[in-house]
Amino acid sequence: MFQVRLHGRGGQGAVTTAELLSVAAFxxxxxxxxxxxxxxxxxxxxxxxxxRIDDKPIRTREPVTHPDALIIGDPTLRHQVEVFSGLRPGxxxxxxAAGAFEDLGLGEYIRPMRAGLLLVVPASRMAQxxxxxxxxxxxxxxxxxxxxxxxxxxxxxxxxxxxxxGKAAGGNxxxxxxxxxxxxxxxxxxxxx
Amino acid sequence: MLKQIEGxxxxxxxxxxxxxxxxxxxxxxxxxxxxxxxxxxxxxxxLGRCEFINVESEFAAMSxxxxxxxxxxxxxxxxxxxxxxxxxxxxxxxxxxxxxxVMTVANRAIGAPINIWNDHSDSMSQRDxxxxxxxxxxxxEALDLHIQAFRIAEELSVPVMVCMDGFILTHACExxxxxxxxxxxxxxxxxxxxxxxxxxxxxxxxxxxxPEAFTEVRYLAQARQLQALELIPAxxxxxxxxxxxxxxxxxxxxxxxxxxxxxxxxxSVQGTIKDxxxxxxxxxxxxxxxxxxISFRPFPFEAVRAALAGASRVIAIERALAPGxxxxxxxxxxSALLARPLPVSPVIAGLGGRAVTSASLRNLLTDGHADxxxxxxxxxxxxxxxxxxxxxxxxxxxxxxxxxxxxxxxxAVASRVG
Numbered sequence: 042m043f044q045v046r047l048h049g050r051g052g053q054g055a056v057t058t059a060e061l062l063s064v065a066a067f068x069x070x071x072x073x074x075x076x077x078x079x080x081x082x083x084x085x086x087x088x089x090x091x092x093r094i095d096d097k098p099i100r101t102r103e104p105v106t107h108p109d110a111l112i113i114g115d116p117t118l119r120h121q122v123e124v125f126s127g128l129r130p131g132x133x134x135x136x137x138a139a140g141a142f143e144d145l146g147l148g149e150y151i152r153p154m155r156a157g158l159l160l161v162v163p164a165s166r167m168a169q170x171x172x173x174x175x176x177x178x179x180x181x182x183x184x185x186x187x188x189x190x191x192x193x194x195x196x197x198x199x200x201x202x203x204x205x206x207g208k209a210a211g212g213n214x215x216x217x218x219x220x221x222x223x224x225x226x227x228x229x230x231x232x233x234x
Numbered sequence: 235m236l237k238q239i240e241g242x243x244x245x246x247x248x249x250x251x252x253x254x255x256x257x258x259x260x261x262x263x264x265x266x267x268x269x270x271x272x273x274x275x276x277x278x279x280x281l282g283r284c285e286f287i288n289v290e291s292e293f294a295a296m297s298x299x300x301x302x303x304x305x306x307x308x309x310x311x312x313x314x315x316x317x318x319x320x321x322x323x324x325x326x327x328x329x330x331x332x333x334x335x336v337m338t339v340a341n342r343a344i345g346a347p348i349n350i351w352n353d354h355s356d357s358m359s360q361r362d363x364x365x366x367x368x369x370x371x372x373x374x375e376a377l378d379l380h381i382q383a384f385r386i387a388e389e390l391s392v393p394v395m396v397c398m399d400g401f402i403l404t405h406a407c408e409x410x411x412x413x414x415x416x417x418x419x420x421x422x423x424x425x426x427x428x429x430x431x432x433x434x435x436x437x438x439x440x441x442x443x444x445p446e447a448f449t450e451v452r453y454l455a456q457a458r459q460l461q462a463l464e465l466i467p468a469x470x471x472x473x474x475x476x477x478x479x480x481x482x483x484x485x486x487x488x489x490x491x492x493x494x495x496x497x498x499x500x501x502s503v504q505g506t507i508k509d510x511x512x513x514x515x516x517x518x519x520x521x522x523x524x525x526x527x528i529s530f531r532p533f534p535f536e537a538v539r540a541a542l543a544g545a546s547r548v549i550a551i552e553r554a555l556a557p558g559x560x561x562x563x564x565x566x567x568x569s570a571l572l573a574r575p576l577p578v579s580p581v582i583a584g585l586g587g588r589a590v591t592s593a594s595l596r597n598l599l600t601d602g603h604a605d606x607x608x609x610x611x612x613x614x615x616x617x618x619x620x621x622x623x624x625x626x627x628x629x630x631x632x633x634x635x636x637x638x639x640x641x642x643x644x645x646a647v648a649s650r651v652g
Contacts, residue, residue, distance in 0.1 A: 059407075060240070060407040063238055063407050063408070064238045064407070067238035067409060068238075072408075072409060073238060073407075073408070073409070074406060074407070074408045075406065075407040075408075076401070076402070076405060076406040076407065077401070077405055098409075099408070099505075100504075100505035100506070100508050100509050101505055101506045101509050101592065102402050102406075102502050102503065102505050102506050102590075103506050103589050103590065103591045103592055104589050104591075106591070
């Protein structure tokens with residue numbers, strides 16, 4: 042089982058993003074379970090959502106406490122220590138940020154983790170460009186596909202097109218594709234270094 | 235058709251296939267997504283003559299459902315928590331009048347203090363209202379139970395409450411097999427009411443009944459529940475033939491063969507429990523199994539007794555607290571075991587949305603298997619927090635509001651992962 046925890050802010054679409062990831066995995070014939078953290082959501086408040094992916098039916102209902110991957114939709118959330126709880130050396134982490142990973146100053150939180158598994162992607166900027174709104178979910182999923190290989194980009198795009206129509210579908214799909222390529226390039230750079 | 239779909243939407247799609255004629259609801263979290271989806275379906279004209287009625291309160295929602303059902307319509311509503319309490323008087327009336335209304339309860343805690351999260355306090359508070367109560371383990375089972383609920387309700391003229399865990403099931407997006415209209419039509423015949431309010435042939439229903447016959451009316455309520463004990467498994471069996479899925483019924487046993495310890499639970503928490511039971515069995519050879527209760531009303535005393543025939547002890551996971559008594563389900567389990575008493579340990583767990591984690595369950599079941607549980611266990615209770623408040627009430631007369639005191643003791647209320 043592969044377990045993902047998403048952190049975002051109310052209104053950013055963290056819950057929808059988790060659902061889209063589950064639809065993408067379902068499209069590949071996998072079992073998936075997406076659910077929100079059930080807070081009383083308000084715009085801007087920290088929110089969490091979860092997604093599990095497995096080859097067999099998923100029975101557990103507990104929140105994801107030890108994620109295989111962490112997706113952080115707003116870099117300002119890093120100041121909440123809880124965001125990084127349960128991470129393991131092999132966990133992936135994708136942060137929506139415009140700068141370099143090193144500039145985020147996450148030193149103490151990520152010390153045991155492997156450098157190649159922690160990446161940034163400027164998802165909000167990509168969404169602003171393709172969608173006209175800084176909703177980073179689709180771009181984060183494109184980046185997630187490139188980082189973890191848990192779902193394919195075409196499954197993410199199919200999930201987006203099932204959920205959205207017209208400009209929203211096209212813009213989100215384009216943002217996901219750009220983020221996929223961005224993260225792939227980051228990984229190749231790290232592999233060459 | 236297999237879909238990756240939110241639990242509420244899956245239930246709404248199943249309900250639409252049941253061809254309801256009147257849907258009335260008042261929005262309350264976490265039930266709202268179900269009736270939102272249904273209202274959109276009605277507005278698109280996909281439900282024919284079905285009327286979606288916006289009402290001004292939950293009391294009105296159940297009252298409209300009663301009126302609609304009495305006029306011969308297949309009626310549906312949904313609610314949760316305080317909404318269910320607010321309609322309580324009408325909930326009893328629906329059962330007393332023998333009207334086969336189907337209602338979803340998206341299980342949520344009851345205040346005060348305000349809490350929007352999941353536990354079973356709401357539906358458990360209505361356990362004696364005369365409704366059948368079925369509890370779903372998964373989204374799939376929730377949607378399947380709604381289809382079965384109309385069959386059971388209409389055959390017996392008893393209302394049925396389908397209970398699904400708020401948020402945990404209503405807001406989870408997972409795989410569900412949505413049946414075809416033909417499958418549902420073959421399974422669920424047109425509603426033929428036993429009694430109809432018809433201006434052409436006026437009758438009155440719900441008139442006053444005095445001491446001369448009230449006991450007999452109540453006796454019939456019990457008799458219909460006993461009939462449901464026969465009907466519920468029969469409907470589930472027929473459902474399996476038509477839909478190819480084992481869904482519904484009275485109980486769901488899991489790895490009970492040679493189980494010395496049996497964990498009894500209702501609803502979605504069974505999933506996490508089964509994962510932990512697999513670990514304990516396969517990893518440590520612990521003889522432990524799970525007995526899920528789907529039908530809480532009627533309570534299947536004989537079936538529970540039979541399922542526990544080889545057990546040495548029972549751990550009852552209670553998703554509601556009866557203050558001053560303890561576990562609600564525990565009382566019924568003990569009644570089922572009067573002829574061959576077993577120790578039953580009630581465990582109050584997952585109140586107001588507290589996650590029931592595998593780590594906590596592992597410790598709990600290990601202790602339970604070793605007969606090391608207290609007479610009443612509160613899973614993951616923060617004893618320091620309650621001891622602090624108890625000390626405060628001893629120290630000062632005007633100690634203030636307990637809930638707010640404890641929140642303050644905890645500092646800023648950060649969002650917790652587990």
